[in-house]
Amino acid sequence: MERESLKKYRSPLVARYASEEMAFNFSEQKKFTTWRRLWLYLAKAQQTLGLNITDEQTSEMQANIENIDWDMAEEEEKRRRHDVMAHVHTFGQCCPKASGIIHLGATSCYVGDNTDLIVLRDAFNIVLPRLARCIQRLSVFAEKNKNLATLGFTHYQPAQLTTVGKRACLWISDLCMDLRNLTRARDDLKFRGVKGTTGTQASFLALFENNSEKVEMLDRLVTEMAGFKQAYIVTGQTYSRKVDVDILSVLAGLGATVHKICSDIRLLANLKELEEPFEKEQIGSSAMPYKRNPMRSERCCSLARHLITLIMDPLQTHSVQWFERTLDDSANRRICLAEAFLTADILLSTLQNISEGLVVYPKVIERRIKQELPFMATENIIMAMVKSGASRQECHEEIRKLSQEAAAVVKQQGGENDLVTRIKASSYFTPIHNSLDQMLDPSSFVGRSPEQVTKFLAEEVQPALKPFASFLDKISELNL
Known part of the structure; x- marks a missing residue:
């Protein structure tokens, strides 16, 4: 990096982050060489449609697309206060034979x-x-x-x-x-496309002696040369x-x-x-290693x-x-x-x-599930107890009390969720003790998530x- 450039503000978007490809896409080099290509497309299309433009002139323009005198362009813009005319003159300077037909009929x-x-x-x-x-x-x-x-x-x-x-x-x-x-x-x-000063194409109509078909064709030819399928009609x-x-x-x-x-x-x-x-030598904090x-x-x-x-x-x-x-x-x-x-x-x-x-980190995920899943499984536990002959309301009250006790351990004492241990220690829940671990299998609580992933990706x-x-x-x- 040139040290002189450090004395001026540079956009971090380009200086720090952006790809060379995107930075070039919005560069002055691309912008002004594209202007020259557009002037060439216009001249070639006008030549095709009968204007007095020679192969020698278009060849000269083609040969000088990249040949930009940046100092001259800068001076011309300072003098004329008009970037397009500055580059018309700069392009004309290296294309003396074509200078008279560059930008013919066009607006900035x-x-x-x-x-x-x-x-x-x-x-x-x-x-x-x-x-x-x-x-x-x-x-x-x-x-x-x-x-x-x-x-x-x-x-x-x-x-x-x-x-x-x-x-x-x-x-x-x-x-x-x-x-x-x-x-x-x-x-x-x-x-x-080729639309003229206020979009009416009047200047091009004058160039082609009121031949609307040629003006339409001019618009179409330049649009195709630029790689577009369509131009805006208005x-x-x-x-x-x-x-x-x-x-x-x-x-x-x-x-x-x-x-x-x-x-x-x-x-x-x-x-x-x-x-x-996180890379091997990356530093997360200057104070907290x-x-x-x-x-x-x-x-x-x-x-x-x-x-x-x-x-x-x-x-x-x-x-x-x-x-x-x-x-x-x-x-x-x-x-x-x-x-x-x-x-x-x-x-x-x-x-x-x-x-x-x-x-x-699956182990961390598993630990967090174990902290919360017992509470989420209470409805399943109630249903299983009802199937074994228990009263839904009685079961709800029993598990509500145990849940509140377990929640107090978590929130007030900072301990682990021990609801499962409490259920296993309760004789009331004896009918489901043997199936409790199966009922708390996390995979039974994810619904159709795996199937949804497979279908969505496919x-x-x-x-x-x-x-x-x-x-x-x-x-x-x-x-x-």
Whole structure:
């Protein structure tokens, strides 16, 4: 790292966390080389449709896509206060033969908005495989632990038993919804295309002497060259900022999912039932050497909150886009669109890393079940006693008294739950003494959890992962 760079603020999203792939996707290099490609597409399409543009000119443009004089571009923008015209002149400087036809008939949003749509599409294509890998890793975890009984919680109070694998399926189910939503948002993206200053295509109609068919074909050719199947039929000067709302909505939804998953992991880490990966030389606390803080999950929760809040930017921006457009969207969009995808990228790479190294502690889980299960089994015990001839009301009162005594030991004395011992010592419950241990088998309290896991993974998860089969092997390595 150059020491001079340490004297300026750098976004932690790029400096600390994000993948090189996503960081490049929102880089100046990609942005401005994409502008040049769009100018080339426009020139080639105009040439195809009969404008006086030569192969020599388009070849010159093709050869100089990556040849950007960054110093000149910076100086031109300072002088002209217009980034697009600065780069038109910079591109023209290295393409003297083509300089006169660069940006012909176009408005700034031809390169600005179309580039944004290309970058957004490519960003979806980066995060979707990452999301699929998180789902796949958690699916392996769920399958492995589908039979492992664990205490369920409602209101963060002990509830009926579930299994570790079934709980993981709750996480996976939400992630599958995100996979669907992100895929849908990507596939719904269209190209702005070649629409002119206020979206009327008037400048291109003039170029082609009022030939509407050629203007339609120009729009179609450029859209296809950019790799899109469709362009928006109507736009203002920009594509509707409602599109940005759709995009950040699904990313915010992903943020909420990851926050919930990692909050659960943090709570389970406190209970010592489950831990995220902890490396051999990792330090949990500078003051308390024994600590194994769930720092990856905490990072996810921290960044997920940022991602969730970003949806407010496009909502407010879209609401104040007067008529065909205003420019108060520009600075805001430079920040929120990039930050949303950079944050989603970090969340998914971190969640994948967590999912690849989750550690379960069955003995701790078993101990907690033993503390709570006797209370949960009281209804089953009453039913068994009634079947042996006892009165339901009498049995309820007997077990109520023993339960209160056992609860007092737990709450007031800090002892273990001894309800089972008390039942075994009571002559009243003699008819069920021999079957008591069987009645307290945790596996009999998890319902259809294992079957639900098997069915869910087979019928919903595996089909959802099929389109991403070639991306699933990559391991996640965190930068920090």
